[in-house]
């Protein structure tokens with residue numbers, strides 16, 4: 306049953322999660338069903354009746370925050386009345402789900418006008434901030450179009466949600482990509498980012514460790530790619546040593562070259578000094594990834610009309626995903642041939658590329674390999690490129706920090722292992738601080754697999770929760786001068802905050818728990834090795850207005866990255 310529900314639209318999954326059948330289908334839920342709900346409170350705890358044994362065991366929750374309280378019903382969570390009124394009408398239309406509620410809200414917050422501007426709070430409001438300012442720390446968006454969404458943004462609430470989600474957490478987002486894969490291309494699964502349950506667990510296990518091994522094996526190659534990136538900077542900078550408006554594209558090329566090296570063990574030429582030919586493999590891959598990302602942003606953040614009609618954004622998603630797949634298929638065919646040859650010649654299959662490793666797995670078919678590769682490229686490339694863009698920005702804007710970093714790494718003689726990079730403590734702190742200020746994935750999402758009590762409200766399992774990580778990261782009580790880039794805060798024991806039990810949830814750029822980023826190590830290694838190489842060679846400057854992160858599901862810088870790279874010697 307679960308396998309068929311897994312790929313169903315969110316409102317179907319939600320109904321299933323609330324059904325009795327689900328309780329008996331998964332071991333975890335059936336255990337947790339007999340337990341008390343998860344509890345977290347940011348306010349005063351009153352009417353204490355018992356202590357929740359389950360939560361007491363958690364390393365992060367204090368006794369005061371785990372006490373069972375008299376709960377307030379879900380219906381009483383505050384939220385916009387206008388949505389509540391609209392829901393009476395639209396709630397009758399079952400085909401429209403939670404994402405539509407979210408997308409309408411996001412559309413409005415990002416400046417769109419709808420319903421006579423009932424909810425239009427003006428353009429570029431940081432997502433959800435207005436809701437928290439008006440309604441408090443727990444906000445319910447009445448299912449204007451079907452089901453409800455709860456918005457959260459506090460570390461103690463993150464702790465309640467993420468620490469108790471069991472072995473198979475459900476993320477709910479990117480329905481457009483899911484539709485493309487499951488309905489349009491009829492793949493049997495939607496890829497590691499979107500799949501659920503045991504199917505997802507199998508996929509994740511097949512990728513996580515081999516990916517890390519490949520990163521270690523390909524580290525020398527990554528260092529070469531870093532040098533090629535530096536060569537590119539020298540070619541494209543103008544007479545004032547400044548980068549062109551599309552420098553972001555160059556960073557993307559660097560990430561993609563790293564990803565090809567790690568997954569395919571080959572260079573496909575993204576960083577050719579003479580630039581990319583659009584019809585070449587790397588040219589088409591780059592175009593496809595940019596096009597698909599833009600289409601996903603439009604589809605997920607606009608009204609979900611694509612569920613009913615083939616909108617231009619939907620057509621663009623299909624065209625771009627097809628283009629990416631046609632390139633990747635070529636490499637998949639080559640990998641199959643290579644494996645065949647290795648088998649014929651009785652060669653060892655111990656050292657294979659990630660793609661070959663996946664092809665060798667019995668429970669993974671070719672279409673699965675395509676979706677895995679696409680997820681790695683789509684999610685990974687965007688997130689990593691965004692982090693590098695803001696890493697450069699923060700160094701340029703904070704010359705003292707840049708100098709301190711240079712002092713730490715200036716004697717580096719070509720780092721030989723990823724482990725050696727971890728020893729550069731200030732470098733690591735700069736990365737953490739960059740990810741705190743501008744997380745590439747600023748909103749984490751879950752469908753609750755447990756009844757959970759937050760701020761005394763009982764939130765039923767199956768509820769769609771959006772956690773505004775970018776607001777969470779800016780809490781003054783956890784990060785003094787939260788708006789400022791202060792890497793040194795990560796070098797003291799309590800990261801400059803209260804050092805209380807929720808500190809670990811105050812910044813979670815890679816998410817949390819079983820569904821956290823599966824390529825954290827790879828991303829950290831690639832980013833820090835690039836920064837070491839670039840900072841040894843150049844001093845970075847930036848002389849224009851502030852660059853912000855768009856804080857969308859897949860965030861992007863809001864201005865061209867016109868950094869100056871000035872030779873140090």
Ligand code: HEM
Pocket residue numbers: 476497498499509564680681682684685686688689692740744745746749750813814815816817818819820821822823824825827828829
């Ligand atoms: C600095 C770079 C990166 C950041 C900040 C980042 C962040 C994240 C976050 C926040 C999530 C969701 C976690 C959650 O819901 O709890 C995620 C998931 C994921 N990331 Fe990353 N990521 C980065 C780089 C990468 C790279 C390089 C790859 C691939 C090569 C990648 C592949 C994935 C995949 C496949 C998932 C889904 C995991 C699952 O559901 O099991 N990420 N990432």
